[in-house]
Amino acid sequence: MYPPELLYTKEHEWIRVDETIGTIGITDHAQKELGDVVFVELPKAGDHVAAHESFGTVESVKAVSDVYSPATGEVLTTNKKLQDSPDLVNTDPHGEGWLVRVKLADRRETEGLMTADEYEAYVNEDTASTSPGGGNT
Amino acid sequence: MTATAGIELKRTALNAIHRAAGAKMVEFGGWEMPVEYSGIVQEHVAVRTRAGLFDVSHMGEIEIRGSRALDLVQYVTSNDAAKLQINQAQYTALMYPQGSAVDDCLLHKFAADHYFLCVNAANTAKDFAWITRHNSFGADVRDVSTNYSQLALQGPRAVTILTRVSQPDVAGIKYYWFTRAMCCGVEGLLARTGYTGEDGFEFYFPPSESECVWSGLLEAGRDDGLIPAGLGARNTLRLEAAFPLYGHELDSETTLLEAGLGWIAKLDKGDFLGRDALAAQKQFGTRKKLVGFEMADRGVARDSYPVSIGGERVGKVTSGSYAPFLKKNIGLAYLPPEKVNEAGARGIQIEIRGRAVPARLAPLPFYKRNKL
Numbered sequence: 001m002y003p004p005e006l007l008y009t010k011e012h013e014w015i016r017v018d019e020t021i022g023t024i025g026i027t028d029h030a031q032k033e034l035g036d037v038v039f040v041e042l043p044k045a046g047d048h049v050a051a052h053e054s055f056g057t058v059e060s061v062k063a064v065s066d067v068y069s070p071a072t073g074e075v076l077t078t079n080k081k082l083q084d085s086p087d088l089v090n091t092d093p094h095g096e097g098w099l100v101r102v103k104l105a106d107r108r109e110t111e112g113l114m115t116a117d118e119y120e121a122y123v124n125e126d127t128a129s130t131s132p133g134g135g136n137t
Numbered sequence: 138m139t140a141t142a143g144i145e146l147k148r149t150a151l152n153a154i155h156r157a158a159g160a161k162m163v164e165f166g167g168w169e170m171p172v173e174y175s176g177i178v179q180e181h182v183a184v185r186t187r188a189g190l191f192d193v194s195h196m197g198e199i200e201i202r203g204s205r206a207l208d209l210v211q212y213v214t215s216n217d218a219a220k221l222q223i224n225q226a227q228y229t230a231l232m233y234p235q236g237s238a239v240d241d242c243l244l245h246k247f248a249a250d251h252y253f254l255c256v257n258a259a260n261t262a263k264d265f266a267w268i269t270r271h272n273s274f275g276a277d278v279r280d281v282s283t284n285y286s287q288l289a290l291q292g293p294r295a296v297t298i299l300t301r302v303s304q305p306d307v308a309g310i311k312y313y314w315f316t317r318a319m320c321c322g323v324e325g326l327l328a329r330t331g332y333t334g335e336d337g338f339e340f341y342f343p344p345s346e347s348e349c350v351w352s353g354l355l356e357a358g359r360d361d362g363l364i365p366a367g368l369g370a371r372n373t374l375r376l377e378a379a380f381p382l383y384g385h386e387l388d389s390e391t392t393l394l395e396a397g398l399g400w401i402a403k404l405d406k407g408d409f410l411g412r413d414a415l416a417a418q419k420q421f422g423t424r425k426k427l428v429g430f431e432m433a434d435r436g437v438a439r440d441s442y443p444v445s446i447g448g449e450r451v452g453k454v455t456s457g458s459y460a461p462f463l464k465k466n467i468g469l470a471y472l473p474p475e476k477v478n479e480a481g482a483r484g485i486q487i488e489i490r491g492r493a494v495p496a497r498l499a500p501l502p503f504y505k506r507n508k509l
Contacts, residue, residue: 035161035369036178038459039437039466057490059437061177061459062369083435 001028001120003094007070007110008119014094015070017110022071025098026058026089029123034060037089042078042100049073049102051109056099058089071109073102149194150286150347160367166259168195171367180370181461184333185504188292189366190354197261197282198341199254205274206250213271213410214244215393217403221246226313226328229401231256231264236392236414240264241383243330245315253326255287255339257383271410286344290354290363291337291374293506298358299338303327307338321353332371334378334504376467377460379429379502385440385455386427386469395423395471397501425452425471429501430485432466436494443488444470451476454487460503467503468496 006014012030016023031037039059049055054066055075078100081088089097104110114122146169156162160171171192173180183189201210210218215238216229223246231239231254240260245253256264265280272278290299299307303320307327310316315328318340325342342350355363372382381387386396393402394415402415432438438457443450457468468487472480477498486493 035173036176036461038178039435041436059459061373061461062172064437064439 002116004116006094006116007113008116008122009068009070009113010122011068012123013068013070015110015113017104017107020104020107021076022073022102022104022107022110023098024067024070024100024102026067026093027119027123028093030058030065031090031093031097034058034063034065036061037086040082040086040089040099042082043075045075045077047075049075049100058086058099067099069102070113071102071107072105074105076101076103147195149192150344151192151194151351154348154351155192155365158365160365163368165368166195166257168258170195171365173367173369174365177367177369177373178461180364180366181373183362183364184292184335184366184370184374185462186293187362188290188294188298188337188358189333189364189370190351190358191289191291191366191368191371192286192347192351193289193339193371194286194344194347195258196287197256197258197264197280198285198287199256199261199265199268200279200281201252201254201268201276202250202279203274203276204250206252206276209268209272209274209276209278210244210252211407211409212274213268214242215398215403215409215411215415216244216401217406218244218246218252219406223248224315226315226330227401228313230387230393230398231267232409232411233389234410234414235389236394236411236418237389238383238387238391238393238396239267239389241381241387241398243328245326245328255341260383284343285341286347286350287339287341288350288354289331289333289337289339290358291331291333291335291366292363293336294358294361294363295335295337298354298361298363299327302353302357310338312336321350321357323350332380333374334380334502335374335506370461372456373458373461376456376458376469377462377502377504379469381427382456391425391471392418392423394418395425395427397427423474426474426477427455427501428470428472428477428480429499429503430468430470430487430496431499431503432468432487433484433495433497436487436489436492437466438468438487438489438494438496444472445486445488445493446476446480446483447486448493450488451480451485457487463503465503467499
Protein backbone atom coordinates (compact mmCIF):
# COMPACT_ATOMS: atom_id res chain seq x y z
CA MET A 1 0.00 0.00 0.00
CA TYR A 2 2.95 2.33 0.63
CA PRO A 3 4.99 2.62 -2.60
CA PRO A 4 8.44 1.00 -2.13
CA GLU A 5 10.23 3.69 -4.16
CA LEU A 6 9.39 6.37 -1.56
CA LEU A 7 11.02 7.14 1.80
CA TYR A 8 8.94 8.10 4.85
CA THR A 9 9.17 10.30 7.97
CA LYS A 10 7.74 9.85 11.45
CA GLU A 11 5.65 12.99 10.81
CA HIS A 12 3.95 11.15 7.91
CA GLU A 13 5.56 12.83 4.92
CA TRP A 14 7.12 10.96 1.99
CA ILE A 15 9.95 11.88 -0.37
CA ARG A 16 10.88 10.44 -3.74
CA VAL A 17 14.54 10.98 -4.56
CA ASP A 18 15.53 11.24 -8.25
CA GLU A 19 19.25 12.02 -8.37
CA THR A 20 19.44 15.46 -6.73
CA ILE A 21 15.71 16.22 -6.85
CA GLY A 22 13.26 15.29 -4.09
CA THR A 23 9.46 15.23 -4.53
CA ILE A 24 7.58 15.58 -1.24
CA GLY A 25 4.04 14.82 -0.12
CA ILE A 26 2.02 13.53 2.84
CA THR A 27 1.23 9.85 3.28
CA ASP A 28 -2.04 7.99 2.82
CA HIS A 29 -2.15 7.53 6.60
CA ALA A 30 -1.80 11.30 7.11
CA GLN A 31 -4.58 12.19 4.65
CA LYS A 32 -6.89 9.64 6.29
CA GLU A 33 -6.25 11.13 9.71
CA LEU A 34 -6.89 14.65 8.41
CA GLY A 35 -10.04 13.93 6.43
CA ASP A 36 -11.21 16.00 3.44
CA VAL A 37 -8.40 18.38 2.48
CA VAL A 38 -9.76 21.81 1.50
CA PHE A 39 -6.68 24.03 1.44
CA VAL A 40 -2.94 23.63 0.96
CA GLU A 41 -0.45 26.40 1.71
CA LEU A 42 2.99 25.93 0.13
CA PRO A 43 6.25 27.87 -0.16
CA LYS A 44 7.27 29.61 -3.39
CA ALA A 45 9.85 28.45 -5.91
CA GLY A 46 13.25 29.60 -4.69
CA ASP A 47 12.34 29.33 -1.01
CA HIS A 48 14.66 27.39 1.27
CA VAL A 49 13.31 24.43 3.20
CA ALA A 50 15.15 22.71 6.05
CA ALA A 51 14.94 19.09 7.17
CA HIS A 52 12.52 18.56 10.09
CA GLU A 53 11.14 22.10 9.74
CA SER A 54 7.63 23.09 8.70
CA PHE A 55 7.39 24.37 5.11
CA GLY A 56 3.63 24.53 4.68
CA THR A 57 0.22 23.50 5.92
CA VAL A 58 -2.47 21.11 4.79
CA GLU A 59 -5.95 21.96 6.05
CA SER A 60 -8.95 19.67 6.20
CA VAL A 61 -12.47 20.77 7.08
CA LYS A 62 -11.65 20.21 10.74
CA ALA A 63 -7.94 20.64 11.24
CA VAL A 64 -4.77 22.47 10.23
CA SER A 65 -1.64 20.34 9.97
CA ASP A 66 1.96 21.48 9.47
CA VAL A 67 4.04 19.70 6.85
CA TYR A 68 7.67 19.02 7.77
CA SER A 69 10.34 18.67 5.15
CA PRO A 70 12.12 15.30 5.02
CA ALA A 71 15.23 17.06 3.61
CA THR A 72 17.03 20.38 3.19
CA GLY A 73 17.03 22.17 -0.14
CA GLU A 74 15.59 24.81 -2.44
CA VAL A 75 12.02 24.66 -3.75
CA LEU A 76 12.03 24.16 -7.54
CA THR A 77 8.27 23.96 -8.07
CA THR A 78 5.01 23.37 -6.22
CA ASN A 79 1.95 21.38 -7.27
CA LYS A 80 -0.25 24.06 -8.86
CA LYS A 81 -3.16 21.64 -9.28
CA LEU A 82 -3.71 21.68 -5.53
CA GLN A 83 -4.91 25.28 -5.68
CA ASP A 84 -8.14 24.23 -7.39
CA SER A 85 -8.15 20.56 -6.40
CA PRO A 86 -6.73 20.18 -2.88
CA ASP A 87 -8.66 16.88 -2.68
CA LEU A 88 -5.90 15.29 -4.82
CA VAL A 89 -4.09 14.94 -1.48
CA ASN A 90 -6.91 12.60 -0.42
CA THR A 91 -7.48 10.74 -3.67
CA ASP A 92 -3.83 10.20 -4.70
CA PRO A 93 -1.56 11.17 -1.79
CA HIS A 94 1.53 9.36 -3.11
CA GLY A 95 1.09 10.54 -6.73
CA GLU A 96 -0.98 13.45 -8.11
CA GLY A 97 -1.30 14.87 -4.61
CA TRP A 98 2.43 15.66 -4.26
CA LEU A 99 3.22 19.04 -2.65
CA VAL A 100 6.66 20.36 -3.65
CA ARG A 101 9.78 19.50 -5.65
CA VAL A 102 13.07 20.40 -4.00
CA LYS A 103 16.69 20.56 -5.19
CA LEU A 104 18.38 18.56 -2.44
CA ALA A 105 21.33 20.11 -0.63
CA ASP A 106 22.67 16.70 0.37
CA ARG A 107 20.96 13.51 -0.70
CA ARG A 108 22.68 11.55 2.08
CA GLU A 109 20.33 13.40 4.42
CA THR A 110 17.49 11.04 3.39
CA GLU A 111 19.40 7.89 4.39
CA GLY A 112 17.90 7.87 7.87
CA LEU A 113 14.30 7.86 6.62
CA MET A 114 12.02 4.83 6.78
CA THR A 115 11.39 2.40 3.93
CA ALA A 116 7.80 1.54 2.97
CA ASP A 117 7.86 -1.62 5.12
CA GLU A 118 9.33 0.21 8.09
CA TYR A 119 6.77 2.99 7.76
CA GLU A 120 3.87 0.57 7.55
CA ALA A 121 5.05 -1.12 10.75
CA TYR A 122 5.45 2.30 12.37
CA VAL A 123 1.93 3.36 11.41
CA ASN A 124 0.39 0.12 12.68
CA GLU A 125 2.17 0.52 16.00
CA ASP A 126 1.18 4.19 16.12
CA THR A 127 -2.54 3.60 15.53
CA ALA A 128 -2.62 0.76 18.04
CA SER A 129 -1.34 2.97 20.82
CA THR A 130 -3.14 6.28 20.20
CA SER A 131 -6.74 7.23 19.69
CA PRO A 132 -7.81 7.80 16.09
CA GLY A 133 -8.68 11.06 14.42
CA GLY A 134 -7.96 14.62 15.38
CA GLY A 135 -9.91 17.82 15.51
CA ASN A 136 -12.59 19.21 17.74
CA THR A 137 -16.17 20.13 17.13
CA MET B 138 -8.94 5.13 24.43
CA THR B 139 -9.97 8.18 26.39
CA ALA B 140 -8.70 11.44 24.91
CA THR B 141 -8.96 13.42 28.13
CA ALA B 142 -6.43 12.13 30.63
CA GLY B 143 -7.95 10.65 33.76
CA ILE B 144 -11.56 11.26 32.75
CA GLU B 145 -13.61 8.39 31.40
CA LEU B 146 -15.57 9.58 28.38
CA LYS B 147 -19.27 8.81 28.19
CA ARG B 148 -20.45 6.69 25.29
CA THR B 149 -23.79 6.61 23.55
CA ALA B 150 -25.58 3.28 23.11
CA LEU B 151 -24.40 3.27 19.47
CA ASN B 152 -20.65 3.59 20.18
CA ALA B 153 -19.77 0.09 18.92
CA ILE B 154 -21.96 0.54 15.83
CA HIS B 155 -20.15 3.77 14.93
CA ARG B 156 -16.76 2.11 15.35
CA ALA B 157 -17.81 -0.86 13.25
CA ALA B 158 -18.96 1.59 10.55
CA GLY B 159 -15.43 3.03 10.49
CA ALA B 160 -16.28 6.34 12.15
CA LYS B 161 -13.49 8.53 13.50
CA MET B 162 -14.24 9.05 17.18
CA VAL B 163 -13.40 12.25 19.09
CA GLU B 164 -14.03 13.76 22.49
CA PHE B 165 -16.89 16.28 22.58
CA GLY B 166 -18.48 17.69 25.71
CA GLY B 167 -17.24 14.76 27.81
CA TRP B 168 -18.49 12.20 25.29
CA GLU B 169 -16.75 10.01 22.78
CA MET B 170 -18.61 10.82 19.56
CA PRO B 171 -18.32 10.08 15.82
CA VAL B 172 -16.87 13.12 14.04
CA GLU B 173 -17.09 11.60 10.56
CA TYR B 174 -17.84 8.35 8.75
CA SER B 175 -17.31 8.71 4.98
CA GLY B 176 -15.98 12.28 5.12
CA ILE B 177 -17.33 15.62 6.32
CA VAL B 178 -17.83 17.04 2.81
CA GLN B 179 -19.80 14.03 1.58
CA GLU B 180 -21.92 13.89 4.76
CA HIS B 181 -22.61 17.64 4.65
CA VAL B 182 -23.68 17.55 1.00
CA ALA B 183 -25.86 14.49 1.66
CA VAL B 184 -27.82 16.44 4.30
CA ARG B 185 -28.27 19.44 1.97
CA THR B 186 -29.36 17.38 -1.03
CA ARG B 187 -30.73 14.06 0.33
CA ALA B 188 -30.52 13.06 4.01
CA GLY B 189 -28.14 12.30 6.86
CA LEU B 190 -28.61 10.46 10.16
CA PHE B 191 -26.89 11.78 13.30
CA ASP B 192 -26.50 10.14 16.70
CA VAL B 193 -27.00 13.09 19.05
CA SER B 194 -27.62 11.01 22.17
CA HIS B 195 -25.01 13.08 23.98
CA MET B 196 -27.56 15.92 24.22
CA GLY B 197 -29.03 16.35 27.70
CA GLU B 198 -32.72 16.23 28.65
CA ILE B 199 -34.29 17.95 31.66
CA GLU B 200 -37.92 17.62 32.73
CA ILE B 201 -39.80 20.26 34.67
CA ARG B 202 -43.14 19.31 36.21
CA GLY B 203 -45.66 20.70 38.63
CA SER B 204 -48.50 23.19 38.90
CA ARG B 205 -45.99 26.06 38.75
CA ALA B 206 -43.69 24.47 36.14
CA LEU B 207 -44.51 27.25 33.68
CA ASP B 208 -43.60 29.92 36.24
CA LEU B 209 -40.17 28.35 36.73
CA VAL B 210 -39.62 27.97 32.97
CA GLN B 211 -40.67 31.59 32.37
CA TYR B 212 -38.30 32.81 35.09
CA VAL B 213 -35.15 30.97 33.95
CA THR B 214 -35.58 31.17 30.15
CA SER B 215 -35.79 34.12 27.74
CA ASN B 216 -38.43 33.11 25.22
CA ASP B 217 -42.16 33.25 26.04
CA ALA B 218 -43.13 29.72 27.06
CA ALA B 219 -46.71 30.87 27.67
CA LYS B 220 -47.11 31.07 23.88
CA LEU B 221 -46.49 27.33 23.51
CA GLN B 222 -49.33 24.92 22.75
CA ILE B 223 -49.16 21.34 23.98
CA ASN B 224 -46.91 19.38 21.53
CA GLN B 225 -45.14 22.54 20.41
CA ALA B 226 -41.42 23.35 20.83
CA GLN B 227 -39.46 26.60 20.92
CA TYR B 228 -35.83 27.66 20.76
CA THR B 229 -34.90 29.49 23.95
CA ALA B 230 -32.02 30.32 26.29
CA LEU B 231 -31.45 29.49 29.92
CA MET B 232 -30.40 32.84 31.37
CA TYR B 233 -27.86 34.52 33.62
CA PRO B 234 -28.89 37.80 35.31
CA GLN B 235 -26.33 39.66 33.16
CA GLY B 236 -28.33 38.85 30.00
CA SER B 237 -26.05 36.06 28.78
CA ALA B 238 -26.94 32.41 28.28
CA VAL B 239 -26.25 29.54 30.67
CA ASP B 240 -27.14 27.45 27.61
CA ASP B 241 -29.28 27.56 24.51
CA CYS B 242 -31.93 24.86 24.34
CA LEU B 243 -35.15 23.52 22.88
CA LEU B 244 -38.20 23.69 25.14
CA HIS B 245 -41.05 21.22 24.54
CA LYS B 246 -44.48 21.51 26.16
CA PHE B 247 -45.82 18.05 27.08
CA ALA B 248 -48.73 19.35 29.19
CA ALA B 249 -49.74 22.49 31.08
CA ASP B 250 -47.72 21.19 34.05
CA HIS B 251 -44.99 19.32 32.18
CA TYR B 252 -42.07 20.73 30.14
CA PHE B 253 -39.07 19.03 28.54
CA LEU B 254 -35.77 20.77 27.72
CA CYS B 255 -33.16 19.47 25.30
CA VAL B 256 -29.79 21.00 26.26
CA ASN B 257 -26.14 20.88 25.19
CA ALA B 258 -24.24 17.80 26.42
CA ALA B 259 -21.40 19.67 28.09
CA ASN B 260 -23.84 22.01 29.88
CA THR B 261 -26.34 19.47 31.20
CA ALA B 262 -25.07 19.32 34.80
CA LYS B 263 -24.62 23.12 34.92
CA ASP B 264 -28.12 23.70 33.51
CA PHE B 265 -29.75 21.28 35.93
CA ALA B 266 -27.99 22.89 38.91
CA TRP B 267 -28.96 26.38 37.70
CA ILE B 268 -32.65 25.56 37.21
CA THR B 269 -32.76 23.77 40.57
CA ARG B 270 -31.13 26.76 42.29
CA HIS B 271 -33.86 29.10 41.00
CA ASN B 272 -36.69 26.71 41.66
CA SER B 273 -38.63 28.66 44.25
CA PHE B 274 -41.82 27.46 42.57
CA GLY B 275 -41.93 23.95 44.04
CA ALA B 276 -41.50 22.37 40.62
CA ASP B 277 -40.11 18.86 40.16
CA VAL B 278 -36.88 19.26 38.13
CA ARG B 279 -35.12 16.13 36.88
CA ASP B 280 -32.11 15.38 34.72
CA VAL B 281 -33.52 12.53 32.62
CA SER B 282 -30.65 12.42 30.10
CA THR B 283 -29.89 8.74 30.68
CA ASN B 284 -33.50 7.83 29.76
CA TYR B 285 -33.05 8.98 26.17
CA SER B 286 -31.18 8.26 23.01
CA GLN B 287 -31.64 10.94 20.37
CA LEU B 288 -31.26 10.57 16.61
CA ALA B 289 -31.55 13.42 14.12
CA LEU B 290 -32.73 12.60 10.59
CA GLN B 291 -32.04 15.71 8.52
CA GLY B 292 -32.36 16.68 4.87
CA PRO B 293 -34.94 17.21 2.10
CA ARG B 294 -35.68 13.46 1.93
CA ALA B 295 -36.15 13.08 5.71
CA VAL B 296 -39.95 13.24 5.59
CA THR B 297 -40.16 10.65 2.78
CA ILE B 298 -37.81 8.26 4.57
CA LEU B 299 -39.47 8.61 7.96
CA THR B 300 -42.95 8.13 6.50
CA ARG B 301 -41.98 4.56 5.54
CA VAL B 302 -41.21 3.48 9.10
CA SER B 303 -43.35 5.72 11.35
CA GLN B 304 -46.87 6.19 12.65
CA PRO B 305 -48.72 8.50 12.74
CA ASP B 306 -48.17 10.34 9.47
CA VAL B 307 -45.05 12.45 9.97
CA ALA B 308 -45.78 14.83 7.07
CA GLY B 309 -48.53 16.26 9.27
CA ILE B 310 -46.08 17.37 11.97
CA LYS B 311 -45.41 21.08 11.49
CA TYR B 312 -42.02 22.76 11.93
CA TYR B 313 -41.24 23.04 15.66
CA TRP B 314 -44.07 20.72 16.69
CA PHE B 315 -43.77 17.18 18.01
CA THR B 316 -45.86 14.12 18.79
CA ARG B 317 -45.65 10.70 20.43
CA ALA B 318 -44.81 8.37 17.56
CA MET B 319 -43.71 4.87 16.66
CA CYS B 320 -40.53 4.82 14.60
CA CYS B 321 -39.05 1.48 13.45
CA GLY B 322 -41.36 -0.16 15.99
CA VAL B 323 -40.08 1.94 18.88
CA GLU B 324 -42.19 4.47 20.75
CA GLY B 325 -40.74 7.91 21.41
CA LEU B 326 -41.04 11.64 20.96
CA LEU B 327 -40.76 12.78 17.36
CA ALA B 328 -40.09 16.50 16.81
CA ARG B 329 -39.73 18.40 13.53
CA THR B 330 -36.61 20.22 14.70
CA GLY B 331 -32.92 20.21 13.87
CA TYR B 332 -29.60 22.00 13.81
CA THR B 333 -28.65 21.79 10.14
CA GLY B 334 -30.74 24.39 8.30
CA GLU B 335 -32.67 21.62 6.55
CA ASP B 336 -36.08 20.06 7.08
CA GLY B 337 -35.82 17.12 9.44
CA PHE B 338 -36.75 15.37 12.65
CA GLU B 339 -35.31 14.58 16.03
CA PHE B 340 -36.46 11.35 17.73
CA TYR B 341 -36.09 10.77 21.49
CA PHE B 342 -36.51 7.18 22.68
CA PRO B 343 -35.21 4.55 25.17
CA PRO B 344 -31.45 3.88 24.74
CA SER B 345 -31.99 0.10 24.76
CA GLU B 346 -33.71 0.45 21.36
CA SER B 347 -30.91 2.48 19.76
CA GLU B 348 -29.54 -0.16 17.38
CA CYS B 349 -32.98 -1.02 16.11
CA VAL B 350 -33.91 2.58 15.28
CA TRP B 351 -30.47 3.47 13.86
CA SER B 352 -30.28 0.50 11.49
CA GLY B 353 -34.00 0.69 10.69
CA LEU B 354 -33.73 4.30 9.56
CA LEU B 355 -30.54 3.71 7.52
CA GLU B 356 -32.23 0.77 5.82
CA ALA B 357 -35.41 2.78 5.11
CA GLY B 358 -33.36 5.59 3.55
CA ARG B 359 -30.79 3.60 1.61
CA ASP B 360 -32.40 4.15 -1.81
CA ASP B 361 -32.78 7.84 -1.04
CA GLY B 362 -29.07 8.25 -0.38
CA LEU B 363 -29.32 8.48 3.41
CA ILE B 364 -25.91 8.12 5.09
CA PRO B 365 -24.71 8.41 8.70
CA ALA B 366 -23.27 11.84 9.49
CA GLY B 367 -20.98 12.93 12.33
CA LEU B 368 -20.37 15.95 14.50
CA GLY B 369 -18.00 17.39 11.87
CA ALA B 370 -20.81 17.81 9.34
CA ARG B 371 -23.20 18.88 12.10
CA ASN B 372 -20.82 21.76 12.84
CA THR B 373 -20.32 22.88 9.22
CA LEU B 374 -24.08 22.59 8.53
CA ARG B 375 -25.01 24.73 11.53
CA LEU B 376 -22.33 27.27 10.58
CA GLU B 377 -23.71 27.66 7.03
CA ALA B 378 -27.14 28.17 8.62
CA ALA B 379 -25.51 30.63 11.12
CA PHE B 380 -26.90 28.81 14.17
CA PRO B 381 -24.87 29.67 17.29
CA LEU B 382 -22.85 27.00 19.10
CA TYR B 383 -22.47 27.33 22.85
CA GLY B 384 -18.81 27.95 23.77
CA HIS B 385 -18.28 29.72 20.44
CA GLU B 386 -20.92 32.38 19.70
CA LEU B 387 -22.51 32.01 23.14
CA ASP B 388 -20.97 32.09 26.60
CA SER B 389 -21.51 33.69 30.00
CA GLU B 390 -19.95 36.96 28.72
CA THR B 391 -22.14 37.41 25.66
CA THR B 392 -25.72 38.69 25.83
CA LEU B 393 -28.51 37.42 23.61
CA LEU B 394 -28.70 40.83 21.90
CA GLU B 395 -25.00 40.72 21.09
CA ALA B 396 -25.38 37.21 19.65
CA GLY B 397 -28.21 38.32 17.37
CA LEU B 398 -30.74 36.35 19.43
CA GLY B 399 -32.97 39.30 20.33
CA TRP B 400 -35.85 37.38 18.74
CA ILE B 401 -35.83 34.86 21.63
CA ALA B 402 -35.57 37.60 24.29
CA LYS B 403 -39.21 38.43 25.09
CA LEU B 404 -38.72 41.46 27.35
CA ASP B 405 -42.44 42.08 27.75
CA LYS B 406 -43.40 38.59 28.96
CA GLY B 407 -42.79 39.45 32.63
CA ASP B 408 -39.76 39.16 34.88
CA PHE B 409 -37.03 36.67 34.03
CA LEU B 410 -33.31 36.26 34.73
CA GLY B 411 -31.38 38.73 32.57
CA ARG B 412 -34.43 40.79 31.58
CA ASP B 413 -33.16 44.03 33.13
CA ALA B 414 -29.70 43.67 31.64
CA LEU B 415 -31.18 43.05 28.19
CA ALA B 416 -33.59 45.99 28.55
CA ALA B 417 -30.67 48.26 29.46
CA GLN B 418 -28.64 47.05 26.48
CA LYS B 419 -31.62 47.58 24.21
CA GLN B 420 -31.77 51.19 25.35
CA PHE B 421 -28.07 52.03 25.65
CA GLY B 422 -26.50 49.68 23.10
CA THR B 423 -24.43 46.51 23.08
CA ARG B 424 -20.67 46.06 23.48
CA LYS B 425 -20.25 43.86 20.43
CA LYS B 426 -22.13 42.53 17.44
CA LEU B 427 -22.00 39.15 15.73
CA VAL B 428 -21.19 39.37 12.02
CA GLY B 429 -20.71 36.85 9.25
CA PHE B 430 -17.85 37.00 6.77
CA GLU B 431 -16.45 35.12 3.82
CA MET B 432 -12.80 34.99 2.86
CA ALA B 433 -11.98 37.14 -0.18
CA ASP B 434 -8.60 35.49 -0.67
CA ARG B 435 -7.14 32.01 -0.16
CA GLY B 436 -7.17 30.84 3.46
CA VAL B 437 -9.44 29.19 6.01
CA ALA B 438 -10.50 31.23 9.05
CA ARG B 439 -10.48 29.19 12.26
CA ASP B 440 -11.88 29.68 15.75
CA SER B 441 -10.09 32.42 17.73
CA TYR B 442 -8.10 33.87 14.81
CA PRO B 443 -7.81 37.69 15.24
CA VAL B 444 -9.91 40.01 13.06
CA SER B 445 -8.55 43.41 12.05
CA ILE B 446 -9.49 46.44 9.97
CA GLY B 447 -6.54 48.15 8.28
CA GLY B 448 -4.03 46.82 10.80
CA GLU B 449 -6.09 47.49 13.93
CA ARG B 450 -7.23 44.36 15.78
CA VAL B 451 -10.97 44.67 16.40
CA GLY B 452 -12.26 41.19 17.19
CA LYS B 453 -11.96 37.43 17.04
CA VAL B 454 -13.37 34.62 14.94
CA THR B 455 -15.82 32.52 16.99
CA SER B 456 -16.41 29.85 14.34
CA GLY B 457 -14.63 29.49 11.01
CA SER B 458 -14.46 26.73 8.43
CA TYR B 459 -14.61 25.69 4.84
CA ALA B 460 -18.32 25.52 3.97
CA PRO B 461 -18.81 22.29 2.00
CA PHE B 462 -22.12 23.17 0.29
CA LEU B 463 -21.37 26.84 -0.45
CA LYS B 464 -17.77 25.92 -1.35
CA LYS B 465 -16.47 29.06 0.38
CA ASN B 466 -14.44 29.75 3.48
CA ILE B 467 -16.79 31.40 5.96
CA GLY B 468 -16.90 32.42 9.59
CA LEU B 469 -18.61 34.28 12.41
CA ALA B 470 -16.91 36.97 14.50
CA TYR B 471 -17.70 39.61 17.09
CA LEU B 472 -16.92 43.25 16.24
CA PRO B 473 -17.42 46.46 18.23
CA PRO B 474 -20.80 47.85 17.00
CA GLU B 475 -19.20 51.13 15.92
CA LYS B 476 -16.80 49.22 13.64
CA VAL B 477 -19.44 47.24 11.75
CA ASN B 478 -20.18 49.90 9.11
CA GLU B 479 -16.49 50.46 8.50
CA ALA B 480 -15.95 46.71 8.26
CA GLY B 481 -18.73 46.50 5.68
CA ALA B 482 -17.30 49.33 3.60
CA ARG B 483 -13.58 48.59 3.84
CA GLY B 484 -13.60 44.86 4.43
CA ILE B 485 -11.81 43.05 7.24
CA GLN B 486 -8.69 40.93 7.53
CA ILE B 487 -8.38 37.58 9.25
CA GLU B 488 -4.96 36.93 10.74
CA ILE B 489 -3.98 33.44 9.58
CA ARG B 490 -0.62 32.33 10.98
CA GLY B 491 0.74 35.87 10.94
CA ARG B 492 -0.67 36.79 7.53
CA ALA B 493 -3.58 39.27 7.16
CA VAL B 494 -5.96 37.65 4.65
CA PRO B 495 -8.80 39.83 3.31
CA ALA B 496 -12.41 38.93 3.99
CA ARG B 497 -15.74 40.68 3.42
CA LEU B 498 -18.84 40.83 5.59
CA ALA B 499 -21.66 38.57 4.42
CA PRO B 500 -25.36 38.64 5.31
CA LEU B 501 -26.56 35.93 7.71
CA PRO B 502 -27.49 33.19 7.34
CA PHE B 503 -24.91 32.13 4.76
CA TYR B 504 -27.31 29.41 3.65
CA LYS B 505 -31.10 29.30 3.70
CA ARG B 506 -33.04 26.39 2.27
CA ASN B 507 -35.79 26.95 -0.30
CA LYS B 508 -39.01 26.24 1.54
CA LEU B 509 -41.67 24.40 -0.44
